Amino acid sequence: xTIHEAESGTVDGTDEDFRARLRDFLAAHHPGPPPKEPEAxxxxxxxxxxxxxxxxxxxxxxxQEYGGMELPFARQVIYQEEYARAxxxxxxxxxxxxxxxxxxxxxxxxxxxxxxxxxxRGDKVWAQGFSEPGAGSDLPSLRTSAxxxxxxxxxxxxxxxxxxxxxxxxxxxxxxxxxxxxxxxGITYLMIDAHAPGVEVRPLRDLTxxxxxxxxxxxxxxxxxxxRMGEENEGWPLVRTSLGHERAAGAMNQAALYRRVLTExxxxxxxxxxxxDALVRDTFAxxxxxxxxxxxxxxxxxxxxxxKGEPGAASSVSRLxxxxxxxxxxxxxxxxxxxxxxxxRSAPLAVQKARWLxxxxxxxxxxxxxxxxxxxxxxxxxxxxxxxxxxxMPPR
Numbered sequence: 001x002t003i004h005e006a007e008s009g010t011v012d013g014t015d016e017d018f019r020a021r022l023r024d025f026l027a028a029h030h031p032g033p034p035p036k037e038p039e040a041x042x043x044x045x046x047x048x049x050x051x052x053x054x055x056x057x058x059x060x061x062x063x064q065e066y067g068g069m070e071l072p073f074a075r076q077v078i079y080q081e082e083y084a085r086a087x088x089x090x091x092x093x094x095x096x097x098x099x100x101x102x103x104x105x106x107x108x109x110x111x112x113x114x115x116x117x118x119x120x121r122g123d124k125v126w127a128q129g130f131s132e133p134g135a136g137s138d139l140p141s142l143r144t145s146a147x148x149x150x151x152x153x154x155x156x157x158x159x160x161x162x163x164x165x166x167x168x169x170x171x172x173x174x175x176x177x178x179x180x181x182x183x184x185x186g187i188t189y190l191m192i193d194a195h196a197p198g199v200e201v202r203p204l205r206d207l208t209x210x211x212x213x214x215x216x217x218x219x220x221x222x223x224x225x226x227x228r229m230g231e232e233n234e235g236w237p238l239v240r241t242s243l244g245h246e247r248a249a250g251a252m253n254q255a256a257l258y259r260r261v262l263t264e265x266x267x268x269x270x271x272x273x274x275x276x277d278a279l280v281r282d283t284f285a286x287x288x289x290x291x292x293x294x295x296x297x298x299x300x301x302x303x304x305x306x307x308k309g310e311p312g313a314a315s316s317v318s319r320l321x322x323x324x325x326x327x328x329x330x331x332x333x334x335x336x337x338x339x340x341x342x343x344x345r346s347a348p349l350a351v352q353k354a355r356w357l358x359x360x361x362x363x364x365x366x367x368x369x370x371x372x373x374x375x376x377x378x379x380x381x382x383x384x385x386x387x388x389x390x391x392x393m394p395p396r
Contacts, residue, residue: 026086049122066116084256093164095126099172129159129173140183146175155221165214168194189235191227207361251298251318316376323366330360
Protein backbone atom coordinates (compact mmCIF):
# COMPACT_ATOMS: atom_id res chain seq x y z
CA UNK A 1 0.00 0.00 0.00
CA THR A 2 1.35 3.45 -0.93
CA ILE A 3 1.25 6.52 1.30
CA HIS A 4 -1.39 8.01 -1.00
CA GLU A 5 -3.56 4.90 -0.76
CA ALA A 6 -3.37 4.92 3.02
CA GLU A 7 -4.25 8.61 3.29
CA SER A 8 -7.01 8.72 0.69
CA GLY A 9 -8.58 5.45 1.70
CA THR A 10 -8.55 3.90 -1.78
CA VAL A 11 -7.89 0.45 -0.31
CA ASP A 12 -8.90 -0.02 3.32
CA GLY A 13 -12.26 0.32 5.09
CA THR A 14 -15.85 0.42 3.98
CA ASP A 15 -17.39 2.83 1.50
CA GLU A 16 -18.72 4.90 4.39
CA ASP A 17 -15.24 4.98 5.95
CA PHE A 18 -13.99 6.33 2.64
CA ARG A 19 -16.77 8.93 2.55
CA ALA A 20 -15.84 10.09 6.06
CA ARG A 21 -12.12 10.34 5.22
CA LEU A 22 -12.85 12.26 2.04
CA ARG A 23 -15.28 14.61 3.78
CA ASP A 24 -12.78 15.28 6.57
CA PHE A 25 -10.00 15.95 4.06
CA LEU A 26 -12.10 18.39 2.02
CA ALA A 27 -13.12 20.26 5.18
CA ALA A 28 -9.60 20.39 6.63
CA HIS A 29 -7.94 21.53 3.39
CA HIS A 30 -10.69 23.74 1.96
CA PRO A 31 -8.95 26.60 0.09
CA GLY A 32 -11.45 29.25 1.19
CA PRO A 33 -13.20 31.81 -1.02
CA PRO A 34 -11.65 32.51 -4.43
CA PRO A 35 -9.71 35.75 -5.00
CA LYS A 36 -11.34 38.27 -7.33
CA GLU A 37 -8.20 39.10 -9.34
CA PRO A 38 -7.88 36.62 -12.28
CA GLU A 39 -4.20 35.74 -11.83
CA ALA A 40 -4.60 35.26 -8.09
CA UNK A 41 -7.69 33.14 -8.71
CA UNK A 42 -5.75 30.95 -11.14
CA UNK A 43 -2.95 30.45 -8.60
CA UNK A 44 -5.56 29.66 -5.92
CA UNK A 45 -7.15 26.98 -8.10
CA UNK A 46 -3.80 25.48 -9.11
CA UNK A 47 -2.82 25.35 -5.46
CA UNK A 48 -5.97 23.39 -4.64
CA UNK A 49 -5.39 20.87 -7.45
CA UNK A 50 -1.82 20.38 -6.23
CA UNK A 51 -3.13 19.78 -2.71
CA UNK A 52 -5.52 17.09 -3.98
CA UNK A 53 -2.77 15.41 -5.99
CA UNK A 54 -0.11 15.56 -3.29
CA UNK A 55 -2.46 13.97 -0.72
CA UNK A 56 -3.75 11.25 -3.04
CA UNK A 57 -7.23 12.66 -3.57
CA UNK A 58 -7.01 13.54 -7.29
CA UNK A 59 -8.34 11.63 -10.29
CA UNK A 60 -10.96 9.29 -8.81
CA UNK A 61 -11.08 7.20 -12.01
CA UNK A 62 -7.44 7.59 -13.09
CA UNK A 63 -4.84 4.79 -12.85
CA GLN A 64 -2.73 5.03 -9.70
CA GLU A 65 0.51 4.95 -11.69
CA TYR A 66 -0.31 8.44 -13.02
CA GLY A 67 -1.36 9.88 -9.69
CA GLY A 68 -5.02 8.87 -9.70
CA MET A 69 -7.08 6.97 -7.17
CA GLU A 70 -8.43 4.19 -9.44
CA LEU A 71 -11.56 3.96 -7.34
CA PRO A 72 -14.18 1.26 -7.77
CA PHE A 73 -17.58 2.31 -9.05
CA ALA A 74 -19.25 2.95 -5.68
CA ARG A 75 -16.42 5.16 -4.45
CA GLN A 76 -16.36 7.20 -7.64
CA VAL A 77 -20.01 8.02 -6.96
CA ILE A 78 -19.22 8.93 -3.34
CA TYR A 79 -16.29 11.08 -4.47
CA GLN A 80 -18.44 13.16 -6.82
CA GLU A 81 -21.19 13.56 -4.22
CA GLU A 82 -18.82 14.78 -1.52
CA TYR A 83 -16.82 16.96 -3.89
CA ALA A 84 -19.97 18.81 -4.98
CA ARG A 85 -21.16 19.14 -1.38
CA ALA A 86 -17.84 20.65 -0.25
CA UNK A 87 -17.96 23.55 -2.75
CA UNK A 88 -14.30 23.28 -3.68
CA UNK A 89 -12.77 24.27 -7.06
CA UNK A 90 -13.16 21.96 -10.03
CA UNK A 91 -10.54 21.06 -12.63
CA UNK A 92 -8.75 23.62 -14.78
CA UNK A 93 -9.11 23.48 -18.54
CA UNK A 94 -10.76 20.63 -20.42
CA UNK A 95 -7.95 18.08 -20.54
CA UNK A 96 -8.87 15.80 -17.63
CA UNK A 97 -12.16 14.56 -18.99
CA UNK A 98 -11.41 14.67 -22.73
CA UNK A 99 -7.81 14.11 -23.79
CA UNK A 100 -6.53 12.21 -20.73
CA UNK A 101 -8.58 9.04 -21.48
CA UNK A 102 -7.25 9.10 -25.06
CA UNK A 103 -3.67 9.51 -23.82
CA UNK A 104 -4.12 6.61 -21.40
CA UNK A 105 -5.44 4.42 -24.22
CA UNK A 106 -3.33 5.54 -27.19
CA UNK A 107 -0.32 7.45 -25.88
CA UNK A 108 3.18 6.03 -25.77
CA UNK A 109 4.74 5.20 -22.40
CA UNK A 110 6.89 8.34 -22.70
CA UNK A 111 3.88 10.53 -23.52
CA UNK A 112 1.89 9.18 -20.57
CA UNK A 113 4.75 9.90 -18.17
CA UNK A 114 5.31 13.37 -19.63
CA UNK A 115 1.73 14.57 -19.88
CA UNK A 116 -0.62 12.89 -17.41
CA UNK A 117 0.62 13.68 -13.88
CA UNK A 118 1.29 17.41 -14.60
CA UNK A 119 -2.22 17.66 -16.08
CA UNK A 120 -3.85 16.02 -13.06
CA ARG A 121 -1.85 18.14 -10.60
CA GLY A 122 -2.77 21.37 -12.39
CA ASP A 123 0.82 22.19 -13.28
CA LYS A 124 -0.17 22.29 -16.96
CA VAL A 125 -3.59 23.46 -18.17
CA TRP A 126 -4.90 21.77 -21.31
CA ALA A 127 -7.57 23.12 -23.67
CA GLN A 128 -9.36 21.55 -26.62
CA GLY A 129 -8.62 22.72 -30.18
CA PHE A 130 -11.25 20.93 -32.25
CA SER A 131 -13.96 23.32 -33.54
CA GLU A 132 -13.30 25.74 -36.38
CA PRO A 133 -15.40 28.50 -37.99
CA GLY A 134 -16.49 26.04 -40.70
CA ALA A 135 -16.12 22.80 -38.78
CA GLY A 136 -18.13 22.51 -35.60
CA SER A 137 -20.75 19.80 -35.73
CA ASP A 138 -19.18 18.55 -38.97
CA LEU A 139 -15.75 18.08 -37.43
CA PRO A 140 -14.29 15.96 -40.29
CA SER A 141 -14.41 19.07 -42.52
CA LEU A 142 -11.73 20.86 -40.44
CA ARG A 143 -9.10 22.80 -42.42
CA THR A 144 -6.28 23.63 -39.97
CA SER A 145 -3.28 22.11 -41.73
CA ALA A 146 -0.08 20.47 -40.52
CA UNK A 147 2.77 20.00 -42.98
CA UNK A 148 5.57 17.70 -41.89
CA UNK A 149 9.15 18.95 -42.18
CA UNK A 150 11.53 16.36 -40.77
CA UNK A 151 10.93 16.02 -37.04
CA UNK A 152 8.31 18.79 -36.82
CA UNK A 153 4.90 19.68 -38.17
CA UNK A 154 4.23 23.25 -39.34
CA UNK A 155 0.68 24.14 -38.33
CA UNK A 156 -1.52 26.87 -39.86
CA UNK A 157 -5.18 27.56 -39.23
CA UNK A 158 -7.79 28.72 -36.76
CA UNK A 159 -9.82 27.20 -33.93
CA UNK A 160 -12.86 28.76 -32.29
CA UNK A 161 -14.98 28.40 -29.12
CA UNK A 162 -11.86 27.18 -27.33
CA UNK A 163 -12.72 27.06 -23.62
CA UNK A 164 -9.99 28.17 -21.19
CA UNK A 165 -7.64 29.14 -24.04
CA UNK A 166 -6.42 32.21 -22.14
CA UNK A 167 -4.94 30.11 -19.34
CA UNK A 168 -3.95 27.08 -21.42
CA UNK A 169 -0.42 25.69 -21.59
CA UNK A 170 -1.23 22.97 -24.15
CA UNK A 171 -3.85 22.69 -26.90
CA UNK A 172 -4.88 19.14 -27.82
CA UNK A 173 -5.61 19.80 -31.44
CA UNK A 174 -6.99 18.16 -34.56
CA UNK A 175 -5.19 19.05 -37.79
CA UNK A 176 -5.46 18.14 -41.45
CA UNK A 177 -2.45 16.12 -42.64
CA UNK A 178 -4.25 14.42 -45.52
CA UNK A 179 -5.68 15.88 -48.71
CA UNK A 180 -8.22 18.72 -48.32
CA UNK A 181 -11.10 16.36 -49.11
CA UNK A 182 -9.86 13.44 -46.97
CA UNK A 183 -12.26 14.24 -44.12
CA UNK A 184 -11.83 11.83 -41.16
CA UNK A 185 -9.23 9.78 -43.10
CA GLY A 186 -6.74 12.67 -43.06
CA ILE A 187 -6.94 13.92 -39.47
CA THR A 188 -4.01 13.84 -37.04
CA TYR A 189 -4.01 14.46 -33.27
CA LEU A 190 -1.33 16.94 -32.13
CA MET A 191 -0.47 18.48 -28.76
CA ILE A 192 0.55 22.10 -29.36
CA ASP A 193 2.44 24.29 -26.89
CA ALA A 194 0.12 27.24 -26.23
CA HIS A 195 3.14 29.50 -25.66
CA ALA A 196 4.95 28.56 -28.88
CA PRO A 197 5.81 31.29 -31.46
CA GLY A 198 2.93 31.76 -33.89
CA VAL A 199 0.12 30.95 -31.44
CA GLU A 200 -2.35 33.81 -30.87
CA VAL A 201 -5.36 33.73 -28.53
CA ARG A 202 -8.21 36.24 -28.94
CA PRO A 203 -10.95 36.23 -26.26
CA LEU A 204 -14.62 35.95 -27.26
CA ARG A 205 -17.12 37.77 -25.04
CA ASP A 206 -20.28 35.81 -24.25
CA LEU A 207 -23.79 36.74 -23.06
CA THR A 208 -22.72 36.86 -19.40
CA UNK A 209 -20.00 39.41 -20.16
CA UNK A 210 -17.29 36.84 -19.48
CA UNK A 211 -14.66 35.50 -21.86
CA UNK A 212 -14.39 31.79 -21.13
CA UNK A 213 -14.14 31.11 -24.87
CA UNK A 214 -11.53 32.29 -27.36
CA UNK A 215 -10.46 31.86 -30.94
CA UNK A 216 -6.96 30.54 -31.47
CA UNK A 217 -4.76 31.20 -34.50
CA UNK A 218 -1.76 29.12 -35.61
CA UNK A 219 0.71 30.85 -37.90
CA UNK A 220 3.59 28.53 -38.94
CA UNK A 221 3.63 26.95 -35.47
CA UNK A 222 6.31 24.27 -35.24
CA UNK A 223 5.20 21.15 -33.34
CA UNK A 224 7.55 18.21 -32.65
CA UNK A 225 6.47 14.92 -34.20
CA UNK A 226 7.00 13.48 -30.70
CA UNK A 227 3.92 15.48 -29.67
CA ARG A 228 1.67 13.59 -32.07
CA MET A 229 -0.62 11.02 -30.48
CA GLY A 230 -1.23 7.98 -32.63
CA GLU A 231 -0.25 7.73 -36.27
CA GLU A 232 -0.42 10.40 -38.94
CA ASN A 233 -3.84 10.55 -40.66
CA GLU A 234 -5.24 8.11 -38.11
CA GLY A 235 -6.51 10.49 -35.47
CA TRP A 236 -10.25 9.91 -35.93
CA PRO A 237 -10.53 6.84 -33.64
CA LEU A 238 -8.73 8.89 -30.97
CA VAL A 239 -11.22 11.70 -31.52
CA ARG A 240 -14.11 9.34 -30.90
CA THR A 241 -12.54 8.27 -27.59
CA SER A 242 -12.02 11.90 -26.58
CA LEU A 243 -15.55 12.96 -27.49
CA GLY A 244 -17.13 9.96 -25.80
CA HIS A 245 -15.30 10.68 -22.57
CA GLU A 246 -16.05 14.40 -22.87
CA ARG A 247 -19.75 13.59 -22.83
CA ALA A 248 -19.34 11.09 -20.00
CA ALA A 249 -16.81 12.97 -17.86
CA GLY A 250 -19.23 15.52 -16.53
CA ALA A 251 -22.12 13.13 -16.05
CA MET A 252 -21.54 12.20 -12.41
CA ASN A 253 -20.14 15.49 -11.15
CA GLN A 254 -22.86 17.46 -12.93
CA ALA A 255 -25.52 15.19 -11.46
CA ALA A 256 -24.02 15.82 -8.01
CA LEU A 257 -23.66 19.54 -8.69
CA TYR A 258 -27.25 19.99 -9.82
CA ARG A 259 -28.52 17.93 -6.91
CA ARG A 260 -27.04 20.68 -4.71
CA VAL A 261 -28.14 23.55 -6.98
CA LEU A 262 -31.75 22.34 -7.09
CA THR A 263 -31.81 22.11 -3.29
CA GLU A 264 -30.48 25.68 -3.08
CA UNK A 265 -33.21 26.92 -5.41
CA UNK A 266 -35.83 25.16 -3.29
CA UNK A 267 -34.44 26.85 -0.18
CA UNK A 268 -34.53 30.24 -1.92
CA UNK A 269 -38.15 29.67 -3.02
CA UNK A 270 -39.07 28.70 0.55
CA UNK A 271 -37.42 31.85 1.97
CA UNK A 272 -39.36 34.04 -0.47
CA UNK A 273 -42.69 32.29 0.24
CA UNK A 274 -43.03 30.91 -3.29
CA UNK A 275 -43.67 27.25 -2.48
CA UNK A 276 -47.30 27.89 -1.64
CA ASP A 277 -48.05 28.00 -5.37
CA ALA A 278 -49.12 24.53 -6.55
CA LEU A 279 -47.63 25.08 -10.02
CA VAL A 280 -44.28 25.96 -8.47
CA ARG A 281 -44.34 22.81 -6.35
CA ASP A 282 -45.28 20.76 -9.42
CA THR A 283 -42.28 22.14 -11.35
CA PHE A 284 -39.95 21.39 -8.45
CA ALA A 285 -41.29 17.83 -8.37
CA UNK A 286 -40.53 17.44 -12.08
CA UNK A 287 -36.99 18.79 -11.62
CA UNK A 288 -36.48 16.48 -8.64
CA UNK A 289 -37.37 13.46 -10.77
CA UNK A 290 -35.04 14.60 -13.53
CA UNK A 291 -32.05 15.25 -11.29
CA UNK A 292 -32.40 11.73 -9.89
CA UNK A 293 -32.58 10.31 -13.41
CA UNK A 294 -29.38 12.22 -14.24
CA UNK A 295 -27.65 10.54 -11.31
CA UNK A 296 -28.80 7.03 -12.23
CA UNK A 297 -27.84 7.51 -15.88
CA UNK A 298 -24.43 8.86 -14.86
CA UNK A 299 -23.88 5.78 -12.75
CA UNK A 300 -24.69 3.62 -15.78
CA UNK A 301 -22.16 5.58 -17.86
CA UNK A 302 -19.40 5.14 -15.28
CA UNK A 303 -20.24 1.44 -15.06
CA UNK A 304 -19.87 1.13 -18.86
CA UNK A 305 -16.43 2.77 -18.70
CA UNK A 306 -15.29 0.43 -15.93
CA UNK A 307 -16.54 -2.72 -17.69
CA LYS A 308 -15.90 -1.85 -21.36
CA GLY A 309 -13.16 0.80 -21.18
CA GLU A 310 -15.33 3.24 -23.16
CA PRO A 311 -18.51 5.18 -22.31
CA GLY A 312 -20.13 4.17 -25.58
CA ALA A 313 -22.92 5.89 -27.47
CA ALA A 314 -25.09 6.02 -24.35
CA SER A 315 -22.88 8.90 -23.13
CA SER A 316 -24.91 11.06 -25.51
CA VAL A 317 -27.98 10.28 -23.39
CA SER A 318 -26.20 11.78 -20.35
CA ARG A 319 -25.29 14.88 -22.31
CA LEU A 320 -28.87 15.37 -23.52
CA UNK A 321 -30.24 14.94 -20.00
CA UNK A 322 -27.81 17.44 -18.47
CA UNK A 323 -28.14 20.18 -21.09
CA UNK A 324 -31.93 20.12 -21.12
CA UNK A 325 -32.05 20.07 -17.33
CA UNK A 326 -29.69 22.99 -16.74
CA UNK A 327 -31.50 25.15 -19.30
CA UNK A 328 -34.93 24.36 -17.85
CA UNK A 329 -33.72 24.81 -14.26
CA UNK A 330 -32.30 28.28 -14.83
CA UNK A 331 -35.22 29.40 -16.97
CA UNK A 332 -37.58 28.31 -14.19
CA UNK A 333 -35.42 30.12 -11.58
CA UNK A 334 -35.53 33.42 -13.48
CA UNK A 335 -39.30 33.14 -13.98
CA UNK A 336 -39.77 32.21 -10.33
CA UNK A 337 -37.91 35.27 -9.07
CA UNK A 338 -39.77 37.71 -11.29
CA UNK A 339 -38.33 41.20 -11.89
CA UNK A 340 -35.51 40.86 -9.28
CA UNK A 341 -34.33 37.78 -11.16
CA UNK A 342 -33.53 39.96 -14.18
CA UNK A 343 -31.13 42.28 -12.30
CA UNK A 344 -27.40 41.86 -12.85
CA ARG A 345 -24.97 41.60 -9.95
CA SER A 346 -24.31 45.37 -9.85
CA ALA A 347 -27.94 46.13 -8.91
CA PRO A 348 -28.67 46.56 -5.16
CA LEU A 349 -31.71 44.24 -5.33
CA ALA A 350 -29.99 41.50 -7.38
CA VAL A 351 -30.80 38.03 -6.03
CA GLN A 352 -27.74 36.08 -4.85
CA LYS A 353 -25.39 38.19 -6.98
CA ALA A 354 -27.46 37.37 -10.09
CA ARG A 355 -26.33 33.71 -10.07
CA TRP A 356 -29.61 32.51 -11.59
CA LEU A 357 -29.60 35.14 -14.35
CA UNK A 358 -25.98 34.35 -15.19
CA UNK A 359 -26.83 30.66 -15.22
CA UNK A 360 -29.74 31.32 -17.55
CA UNK A 361 -27.51 33.23 -19.99
CA UNK A 362 -24.61 30.78 -19.74
CA UNK A 363 -26.70 27.69 -20.38
CA UNK A 364 -28.14 29.02 -23.64
CA UNK A 365 -24.99 27.50 -25.17
CA UNK A 366 -25.32 24.15 -23.39
CA UNK A 367 -27.06 22.48 -26.32
CA UNK A 368 -24.22 23.57 -28.64
CA UNK A 369 -21.09 22.85 -26.61
CA UNK A 370 -19.56 19.33 -26.50
CA UNK A 371 -21.53 18.42 -29.60
CA UNK A 372 -24.83 19.97 -30.62
CA UNK A 373 -28.12 18.55 -29.43
CA UNK A 374 -28.81 17.36 -32.98
CA UNK A 375 -25.53 15.41 -33.11
CA UNK A 376 -26.34 13.65 -29.84
CA UNK A 377 -29.86 12.83 -31.01
CA UNK A 378 -28.38 11.29 -34.17
CA UNK A 379 -25.96 9.23 -32.07
CA UNK A 380 -28.73 7.94 -29.82
CA UNK A 381 -30.98 7.20 -32.80
CA UNK A 382 -28.36 5.24 -34.73
CA UNK A 383 -26.10 3.68 -32.12
CA UNK A 384 -28.51 3.13 -29.22
CA UNK A 385 -31.86 2.61 -30.97
CA UNK A 386 -30.40 1.04 -34.12
CA UNK A 387 -32.08 3.37 -36.63
CA UNK A 388 -30.57 3.84 -40.12
CA UNK A 389 -27.30 5.77 -40.42
CA UNK A 390 -27.41 9.36 -41.67
CA UNK A 391 -25.41 9.30 -44.95
CA UNK A 392 -24.34 12.91 -44.41
CA MET A 393 -22.40 11.93 -41.28
CA PRO A 394 -18.99 10.18 -41.03
CA PRO A 395 -19.05 6.37 -40.74
CA ARG A 396 -19.26 5.01 -37.22
